[in-house]
Amino acid sequence: MKVSLFVTCLADQMYPEVAESVVRLLHRYGCEVDLPELQTCCGQPAFNSGYQDEARAVARNLIRAFEHSDYVVSPSGSCAGMVHHYYPDLFRDEPEWKAKAEALVAKTYEFSQFLVRVLGVKDVGASFPYKVTYHPSCHASRLLGVREEPLELLRNVRDVEFVDLPKKEDCCGFGGTFAVKMADMSEAMVCEKAAHVCETGAEVLVGGDMGCLMNIGGRLNKEGKPVRVLHLAQLLEEGVKLR
């Protein structure tokens, strides 16, 4: 199966190891992964700030990048959600681009969604002997409807001690430009989230979106808390090696 990695600008520039884990796992299941060179960002920072023309310019570039792909897989529920939820509407006045946007929507998946729904993999055969808690990202769960898939994958990891994160559905306060623009509101939210993470006594916080994890991890780091922050793909890949 041919799969194109939609790496996202954040994972590409800040968290290459996350993208690497995604590729290694996909490779394990026989996917032939490519990295369309044209891609940059999904346009979300501009779109969420109200700059729709600017978002369209960036979105066009992404659509072009994946025009010839069969499947597009991203380590970010937020970026995949941007494509699914907003791209067709963003091009509502340009029928040709709207059709292209819809074609991209039809083949775009978030990582865990692709693993579970398309590849039918629920158990990657990993072992991860740590205490782990999971933060479901707002955009992955609410915008994209990816709720069960990450949990399904986690449930099948051996030796893991899974603890529920209190108030897990509450936003961590990232929200892209929100964290910069409304830094004080965002701070109140991330502090609460970090406190909940610590309350669980987990050694590892796992999630499916590097934006949120950068935010929560940044707070945990500032507080000097010894919690490892991992993307689900990283946890799974490490767990496979540990077995």
Add this chain to the structure above:
Amino acid sequence: MSSSDTELIGTGLRKRTEKALNDPFLRAAVAYTTDKLRSGRLAAMEEFGDWEQWRSRAREIRAHTIAHLDYYLGQFADNVEKAGGIVHFCSTGAEAVDVFLKIARSKGAKLVAKGKSMVSEEMHLNHHLEQEGIRAIETDLGEYILQLARETPSHLIIPAIHKNKRQIADLFEEESGQPMPPETKALAGYARQKLREIFLEADIGLTGCNFGIAETGAITLVSNEGNGRMVTTLPKTHVVVMGMERLVPTYDDVEVMLNMLARSATGQKLTTYTSFITGPKRRGDLDGAEELHVIILDNGRSAQLGDPVFQEVLHCIRCAACLNVCPVYRHVGGYTYGSVYSGPIGAVLTPLLQQDMKEAGQLAYASSLCGACYEACPVKIPLHDMLVQLRARKVKLGLTPWTERAAFKIYATGFGNVKLYSWGAKLAHYAMKPMARGGQIRKAPGIFGGWTQSRFLPMKPKRSFRERWAELQRELQAEREKQLGGEDR
């Protein structure tokens, strides 16, 4: 703070946010109550069966009503009049105030007993009555407390969400001149007795309207305190002030809506009291007002009709579910929104009703766009999408700072072209380098300063994923060959 900093979100909002965040008592009180309300809502949803189906049904009812609002308004007004009521259509708050004052003067009114009414807050009625020498007393316990504190509601359904018993006892003590123990029973007892006097003495009873039923002209009021019944039956004149969108076509529809309202608001099956009032007292009726006026207010609402993006905001049934799940509201409380309506619905509604994208429009940024509000809304208003659309409106109107406009121009050019993107990323790496310590940036300059105030920013690694891609591919290829080789053997 530099001027471009303040420009980012407007000083009013920034100051109110700061004030709220520095009030640990308010934050604890709001968090405590909203937590209780949202767990109540979840329990009520579960027990109700297929919540999503009910939600769709409720949405359909609202969408249908709003799409045919002119028809239903006509039908409703006709039926109110047939039942003996008097209808006044007002396009602005000021007009509605005039109508109310005219009624009050013709009755020689000195005292108005108010049931809960957000719309009268919207038109600042109390203030105008005071100027005319007419006393208006709030009879919803929460609103009564706020009136004593000279504040306005900060939550749609629990107006005094941010006050605790001690504060309430202090307010009652001040008013009564008697010592007041901070106990629910004593406080409620005092208020009950005090308010009884008001009900009996008042010349006019004023209420809002949860739903108007077009097919009969009935007005539906829900409450948990019973003050609604008192206000509508004891004074000789009853005046209803309602937003023009507050209608449903039939009794069957109102049944669905009341279920959704109570469950979403407080997790109740139905509120303790639900009143249906059709016209004034008829011959043979034991109680009821002798005269019933219905003031139907537009005040910016009709401007949303026909708007492809914002019409749905008129579907709102003011249940406050969106407030209770909103992580921003939970931390900053209602006053931060600087208007009658708070939380996510307030952030959308206020700039629209006031037709003010500049100041009120700043509220559009008071959200991380997490979508919790949409998920909770019993009539599925996509508030998170509307917030983005409001921001887009600000951009179109040229109301965003030039620095931001320039930044996004650069973004569009840079991220619209992979060469520029890669080159910019390199540049960013070198710009970040001197700031980093141990892989972290602890203090970033400019607009990122707010971020590093509360969290570290990771340092960008030297090589991006795409720079490492070729190598990774070779590795994977070798692995595959090794595997295949193994199988061959």
